[in-house]
Amino acid sequence: MANTRYAYVRDFELPDPLLPGVFMLLRLDGHSFHRFSDKHEFIKPNDVRALKLMDHAAKDIMEEYPDIVLAFGESDEYSFLLRKATTLYNRRQSKIVSTLTSYFTSCYVFRWLHYFPDVPLQYPPSFDGRIVLYPTQKHIRDYFAWRQADTHINNLYNTTFWALVQQEGQTTAEAHATLKGTYSKDKHELLFSRFGINYNKLDAQFRKGSVLLNEASPMTIASVPKPSSPMPMEGKKEKKAKSKKAQRQQHQKKAKIEVLHCDIIGNEFWDGRPEILE
Ligand code: ATP
Ligand code: ATP
Ligand code: MG
Ligand code: MG
Ligand code: MG
Ligand code: MG
DSSP states (O other), rough: OOTTTTTTGGGGSOOOOOTSSEEEEEEEEETHHHHHHHHOOOSOOOOOOHHHHHHHHHHHOOOOOHEEEEEEETTEEEEEOOOOOOOOGGGGGHHHHHHHHHHHHHHHHHHHHEEEEEOOOOOOOEEEEEEEEEEEEEEEEEHHHHHHHHHHHHHHHHHHHHHHHHHHHHOOOHHHHHHHTTTTHHHHHHHHHHHOOOOGOOOHHHHHOOOOOOOOOOOOOSSSOOSOEEEEEOOHHHHHHHHHHHHHHHTTTOOOEEEEEOOSSSSHHHHTTTTOOO
């Protein structure tokens, strides 16, 4: 098959390696989930089933790809940080984006029935995916802060919006008009005075999004110091077999994904986990 006269078309496939030594950030977002959530009767403003399904798909992908060291999810989106030194698929951009986006989407569909036993899928959902490279730790901190700040702003708006619609009977247009030009503190005040809702007491899952950590990330293993004098008798083959075995064991150690709903804007989260940004 290799050398037919047609094979030259292969030369049009250009390599797309990602710069080495920089952080890779993959963000997925549900395609037209405004419509999807409508068609599948998501509870507004926050359908817990849908959030848990997203979290589960994210957990699946982190188990499959141990080079993902941190993930953050809100609404129909998820961000995944790959460790700086990852050599996943030789850092080929489209291979990584397409395979991981596809895997996440499959897991979402695969687990649908578990979270929505009474809601048949009306049509196949899809997600878009992109990779952004960030050179410094500060960029990564700011990236995650940006997403969590977004979660907060959206959730405050949506919580107030849906309270006006569901509890006060405003139309969606009226609710939008009510909230036009309001600041954060106005929405807090409105929620409390008209609906008795103390925003800060709402479920952290809604206010903070989901933070997923790999407790058995390869860095924990990689950071174990190597013996200073490797055994001289060890042949290449043996070493290769050993490293394969180590890789397998590493993969087996994968299943420790922790799901948190904590603050990732301040220093505390990061100070306690310097290995994430190694
Ligand atoms: P695009 O294809 O450009 O991403 P979109 O319709 O998916 O368009 P988004 O900005 O991604 O737009 O917003 C996703 C929408 O999905 C939210 O506005 C919300 O209506 C809905 N949604 C997602 N997750 C949930 C959830 N857990 N509960 C309720 N609604 C949700
Ligand atoms: P990569 O992840 O790099 O694509 P791969 O294992 O998928 O690796 P491909 O070159 O894409 O390698 O080859 C796909 C393989 O899948 C084929 O070699 C064949 O063994 C198998 N396969 C795919 N479709 C069929 C089919 N309909 N019947 C039998 N085997 C199939
Ligand atoms: Mg979008
Ligand atoms: Mg979307
Ligand atoms: Mg979105
Ligand atoms: Mg293939």
